[in-house]
Amino acid sequence: MKIIVxxxxxxxxxxxxxxxxxxxVLDELAERLxxxxxxxxxxxxxxxxxxxxxxxxxxxxxxxxxxxxxxxxVPILRKEKCGIDDLLVVFDxxxxxxxxxxxxxxxxxxKHNGVQSVxxxxxxxxxxxxxxxxxxxxxxxxxxxxxxxxxxxAERDGLKDIIGRAADAVxxxxxxxxxxxxxxxxxx
Numbered sequence: 001m002k003i004i005v006x007x008x009x010x011x012x013x014x015x016x017x018x019x020x021x022x023x024x025v026l027d028e029l030a031e032r033l034x035x036x037x038x039x040x041x042x043x044x045x046x047x048x049x050x051x052x053x054x055x056x057x058x059x060x061x062x063x064x065x066x067x068x069x070x071x072x073x074v075p076i077l078r079k080e081k082c083g084i085d086d087l088l089v090v091f092d093x094x095x096x097x098x099x100x101x102x103x104x105x106x107x108x109x110x111k112h113n114g115v116q117s118v119x120x121x122x123x124x125x126x127x128x129x130x131x132x133x134x135x136x137x138x139x140x141x142x143x144x145x146x147x148x149x150x151x152x153x154a155e156r157d158g159l160k161d162i163i164g165r166a167a168d169a170v171x172x173x174x175x176x177x178x179x180x181x182x183x184x185x186x187x188x
Contacts, residue, residue, distance in 0.1 A: 001056040002174050003082050004029070005073055007091040007114040009148075010063040018134040018155075019066060019147040021092040021163070022114075025132065026059045028167040037061060042079070045072040053175040066114040070121025077122075087127040088173055090166060091115055092147065096133025098155065099162040103130050103169055103181040128178045130185075132166045 006022030014020050026048070030037060033050040037059070040047050048059035058080060062072035077087065091114055096102060106126040109116035119125045137146035151159060165185070173181040 001058065001080060001082055001086060002052070003058050003060060003073075003077055003080060003087050004170060004174075005060045005062065005069070005087065005089045005118070007066060007069055007089065007112075008061060009065050010061075014148070016150050016156075017148050018151060019092055021132045021134060021166075022090040023061050024159075024163050025090045025130075025166045025170065026061055028163050029170060030059055032167065032171075033057075033059075035059060039063075043072055043076055045076065047076070052171050055174045057174060066117075068117055069114040070117035070119070073118050074121045084122060084124055084127050087122075088170065089115065089118060089127060089129045090170060091129070091131060092134045093131040094134055094136055094143070094147065096131055096135075098133055098135035099158065099165075100133035101130060101166060101169055101185045102133075103173060103178060103185050104128065105178045105182075128173060130166060130169050130173070130181075132162065 006026035008020035008023030030048045035048040035050040037046040037048045044064045046061040050057055060076055062069045064071050105128055109119055137143055169181050169185045
């Protein structure tokens, strides 16, 4: 079983913000798989259950707000009897150009507070991740204002394609492995 976590913030005000690209990718996967998210009464998360190829998956959208994402991830891993090698986290990255993807088997938080929360909760950074580039912030904005800001009209143009490619990367990671996904998606 794979535990696929999309990082984001709950609430309508955050739905179409750059920081919620992890949620948007999981929404795309849920649509492809015919899966519905249900609010968990046991965990601070929305959970979808499905299959990618022959692999059982749990799609997880933490409802803890970004900086506390790890609080949702660890209890779900325990309940599902999954290890850190079964975890895949999808999140936004300002260090990558808009639409650029990076699949990694492990790594640092890259100063991403949601990823750092997951690392802190797990006590390890040895989990797979897919970074989705949202581009660097303009000089006139703080990082917080940029990532929590809505996509501009120009950014919304092409967003469906970016989310689709990120969902493709998740599917390949689950079916063919992280190495194959890295070879396919870590170009450009």
